Amino acid sequence: MIEDEELRDIYQVASEEHLAKLADGLQYLQKHPSDEAILEQLLRHAHSLKGDSRSVGVENVVTLTHQVEEIFLGIKRKEIIFHPDVCDRMTQALDAIGLLVYEAITDQPSGIDISEILNQLLKIVSPPTIQKSLPLPLKTATQLDNAEIGQPYHIDTIRVETRHFDALMSQAEELTLTKTAIAHATAEIEAMATIWSEWKTVSSQEKDLDSSSFNTNPYAKRLEKTINSLKTLTQENSTKLDIIVGELREKIYTLRLVPLSTVFQLLKRIAKDLARQQSKQVELIIEGGETTADKRILEEIQDSLMHMVRNAIDHGIETPAEREKLGKRAIATIWLRGYRTPTNIVIELADDGRGLDIEKIKQTAVKRGLYSPEELEIMTPSQIYPLILASGFSTRTFITEISGRGIGLDVVRTSIERLQGNIQIESTPGQGCTFRIQLNTTLGIINVVLLEVEGIVYALPIEFVQKTLLISPEQIYLSQDRATIDLDGQAVCVANLADLLQLSNPAYPYVPKEQQNSRLRSCILLKVGEDQFGLFSDRNLHTQEIVIKPQSQLLKRVRNVMGATILGSGEVCMILNPLDLLKSLQQQNTSLISIKPRKTIQRKRVILLVEDSIPVRTQEKRLLEKAGYEVVIAVDGLDGYNKLKTRDFDAVISDVEMPNLDGLSLTAKIRHHEEYKALPIILVTTLATDEDMARGSQAGANAYIIKSNFNQDVLLEILGRLV
Known part of the structure; x- marks a missing residue:
């Protein structure tokens, strides 16, 4: 050392x-x-x-x-x-x-x-x-070229720990809050100067005197001079602070930038190893690796990209033989692209594999109790594809360590939501699938539109805002029980923001001045992915740069809210989540799709544990009972097969190498019975070769866990998904 x-x-x-x-x-x-x-x-x-x-x-x-x-x-x-x-x-x-x-x-x-x-x-x-x-x-020194001797010593770079930059960035963000507060104070002083001017005029008229009479009053003269001086000073300081904060933040932000290739190149090795393990041929093409992003974004997104590459190879890419039968090139292609838009960093992962199977997604959604067949029938593909991001959702019928231990793409969704980003999915059956991740260029500061609803000010991220409209009641009609307007020949759903936020303040007296004598209502048009929708508010205020403040653990995931900020007035303002608002709009009435799982009466799940080793059997039984399962023990495959007929089981967990009847034979025997076709079977064994796993899959098992890599969480995660 x-x-x-x-x-x-x-x-x-x-x-x-x-x-x-x-x-x-x-x-x-x-x-x-x-x-x-x-x-x-x-x-x-x-x-x-x-x-x-x-x-x-x-x-x-x-x-x-x-x-x-x-x-x-x-x-x-x-x-x-x-x-x-x-x-x-x-x-x-x-x-x-x-x-x-x-x-x-x-x-x-x-x-x-x-x-x-x-x-x-x-x-x-x-x-x-x-x-x-x-x-x-x-x-030696005498052998060095003349060009190498006598050159001035110059240090071009220094190493600084990133935590120092993090601290500086945090202070710059706090300066933004101060800048906003000063701008608010400046506006108040300007309002005071206006009031003073109006009062002076009114007072002169009431006394039938001209405004010059104020010049004879030394107190009025001094007050007016102070107000004007304060107004000028705050305007100048506000402008200077605005410039300084902007430059400081930009310089610190630039120092934190790291090319996307830092993460992209790591995925090449992973893709190569995974493809080899599954006897598939995959070429990973990287584009836009020179695009830079904040280092924290790369740190947060790395695991998600790794999981998506794993998912593409495991689920989306066919074997070389399958691809050749379909007329495709034996070597599959995965594209990893990065680029910037004016407001976002976009990362795309696309493949030329089999694409998403809508029918399998629907079947899994029904099996998981998320939706009824009737609800799924009226959903569009763009609404069905995101279901694969639900917790534990997977259409895979055979789970191994490679396929993510039974963990679905919900880990990707959670990570992206933590970064205040969004993910879109596109798929063409037989041709491939594309995941598109949109992230803010900075994590702490965003531009928003402020709007007011029933006396409360809310913020909406500006990148989702298309335009603002004034809508009359005659423009609104019902389409499939949804309030709808026509916009450039396209039907757009609309809703009261107060209804989506479940606000109720009928005593609130404010009516916007511009709407007091008008039947027009203020509507802000949002776009999330390919979906457009409009929200009615009491009034739209203005755009503003705000700092997203950390949320407490209690408020980590509140529906319709992505964060909070402090306004220049000192008020706390909630930042609304457009993706959640869209979901709330879609579930607003009974004819629409509900995003909530149906409530069911929970009963204790019963597991048949087939294991001939007493120590292993004891450990697994304790683990399962601690997790809330009821466990029935079988000492070998034959005992397990006989006990299967005695009652209803929710899953079978079995060893492979056992006397009387091994786990593979037990699995095949169970699958011969029609009533057990959908019964989840998990094999836990020391047999770790690809051929062993293939035999497990062929026998009809749903998952294959290797004991040498056995982790308690692995079994519980897979079991939780299957039952």
Whole structure:
């Protein structure tokens, strides 16, 4: 372990940067093996990592990195042909180096066999190159080129911990609140100056005196001078603060920007490994990796993108044989794109696989008790596709670790909602599926439209706002029991915002001045994905830049609300969630789709546990009973089959290797009975090969859990989804 704490921290940051660049460059080199520029970069990073490691005494990293450097030199000299096997061995070596670096930083044994990794690398190098695999002597000072001597010492970059930038950004956001408060005070002073001017005029008229009489009153003169001076001063300071806050926030924000490729490149390796495990061929194409985003956005979105890639390969992509039968290229394609719009960062994940199966989604929705067949019948595809984002929702009939342990895409939805973003899904059967994620460019500050409903001010994110309208009662008609207006030939649903928010304040006396003598009502038109809808408010105020304040745990997920802010007046203002408002509108009357699951009387679920090992059986029984299940024990497959007939069970959990009747035979035997066709069966076993999993699927199991990787949460998550 590196003893010096400061050196240890510096080495950690530097080595992580070099390893990331080496991994990214290696992936790029697969498609562009003759690109000399990328080879030069790889050589530079390998050499720097070797030098850094030697300086802090991490000799095992020096040894491996030197050999990696020699291979890059061999590729550059055309002595080594770069092919997939070379790439795999180099990738394994970089992974090993990463673990050795972690060992040097934490003093936790890495378990890496240096000689084995070195032998794998030496197999890449041709015998003549092996003879030259000794470290090259370093240049002495007298050997340096003249260009390298006498150059002024100049530091172009410094390393700063990101927590310092986070703190600065937080302070800049607080300055925005102060700026808003000052702007509010400025408006109040301007109103006071107007009142003073009007009072002076009225008083002069009432006394039949001209306004010059105020000049003879020293108090009035001093008051007027003070008001005008205060008005000018606050206007100037407000303008200056506005400029300073804007520039400060922009500079700090720029420092926090990280290219999307930082996350995108990590997914290439994951996609490659997952495809290999499932005997599929997948090419991941990255576009827009140079697009930058706030580092926190990338930190939050990484797991979601990883899950979506996993889902695309596991659910969407066909096997090469299936693709060829369909006339498709055997190698499937997944596109990962990133780009900016004026107000958002957009990340798209698309594939050319089988697309979403609407009928399977409907069947699962009914099975999960989310909707009735009648409700699903009147839903459009754009309403059905988002159902796959519901908690635990999956159409998969056979669950493994690869397919996400039974966890659905709800983890993606939750993550995106936490970032105040939204996700849209498009699909064409047999051609593929696209997930489109829209995120704010910044997380703490957004532009909103302020509007008032029954005396309460609310905020709506401006990127969802299309336009404002004035609507007369004659323009509103009923279409399928929905209040509707025609807008440019298109039917648009409308609703009272007060109704959606379930407000009730009939005594509220305010009537907007512009509506006092008019039958027109103020309506704000919103667009969420492909859906447009209008909301009636008492009045629309103005647009404003606001800071989203953290919510307490109690208010983490309140329907129709995405956050809160503090206005310049000091009032707390709720920021409304347009996606929730759309859902509230869709469930507003009985003929519409309800997004809430139907209430059912809960009973204790009964599980048949088939396991011949007493210790394992005891542990699993305790786990299941603690989770609220009733458990019936069977000591082997035959005992399990006999007990299955004694009562109704909600699921079967079975070992595979058992006397009398093994788990695979038990599963197949159960599936022969029509009444057990839909009974969930989970196999928990030590048999871990792909062939073993395939046999489990063929026998009719719904899920396959490997005991060596067994985690209590895995079983409960899968069981909870299936029953």
